[in-house]
Amino acid sequence: MTSEPKQDRSRVTRRHLLEETIDCLAEQGWAATTVSLVAQRAGVSRGAAQHHFPTREDLFTAALEVMFEARMEQARREATDLPTGAGRTEAVVSRLVEYYTGTLFKAALQVWTAAAADPELRARILPLEERFGRVAHRTAVEHLGFDDGDPIAHGLVQATLDLARGLGLADVLTDDSKRRAEVVRNWAAQLDAALPRGESAEPPCDRATRDVSGAERGGR
Template identity: 85%
Template structure:
């Protein structure tokens, strides 16, 4: 039987540790997610874990970065499953909202909160947050098929991501899925009304949509 090369085993172990870290953060929070706990849950010795990630901050920031990249790559692959024509806008909005109500967002939220009171952690997290924002925006533009050079389209994409993030926050303590589905439907309709072609020409004048605030009550 051929043994798995040491380098491959190391890569698998590293990936497993990162995935377990995300689960721990989402389930237990920042304070409880220690190197020891992650090692225990992953079935890896503490020494082996610290060989890959010397500190908790190294482990957690790597987990966020690697898992985010994996999620966005998955999103690009899944783009082929999105419908074309009628219904695409709502499907894209729903997909984006899903990103912000999943385990990765809940894990990131724990770290973001801790970073607000920890200058050293904040120095690590701010560049990640900026990169996450750029990648998420680009992914949304690709899914919608908008012309991001159009300033209104650019702002609408950003507003959609802000909306998705807010819905993700609302989902942290209680299941907000029923209300969320209605908001997704209403916002998608507003986007379709604002950009009926789905691909505005550069410089085309369109009015930003107004979301019916009654839906948010």
């Protein structure tokens, strides 16, 4: 039986550290999430963790970036499961809200809050936050099938993301799922009323499944 190549083991260890960082931040908070605790949860030594990420800030920013990329890639794959026609807008809004009520958002919120009082950490986080916002907006546009060149459509997509972020904040301390579902239904109805899709428009399902990686590279 051959042993696992060193490079592969290193890659697995790095990934495991990043995953544990996100979980630890979401569960334990900023103050409790130390490199030592993350290493312990990942089953490696502190020295091994620092080999991959020399500082706590390196670990946190890498974790947020990698986990966000994975989440957006998952969102693109899941686009094929979204309904077409009636009910699509509500399904898309619900999916967007899920992004802001999951573990990744709760972990990011811990880092965002700490960055507000730490200029060096803020300098690291701001470019990430801006990039996340651009990608989230493009993903929402693709899934909803709206024309982002229309100022009204652009504003409503951004309002949808702001709404999703607010609902995510409301869910941090208490389970807000029942009220959240009602808000999602009402907002989806508002979107459909404000921006009905004409038959000549590109089908939302085609827009949602289209590869947008090139557009993302252009927006970075």
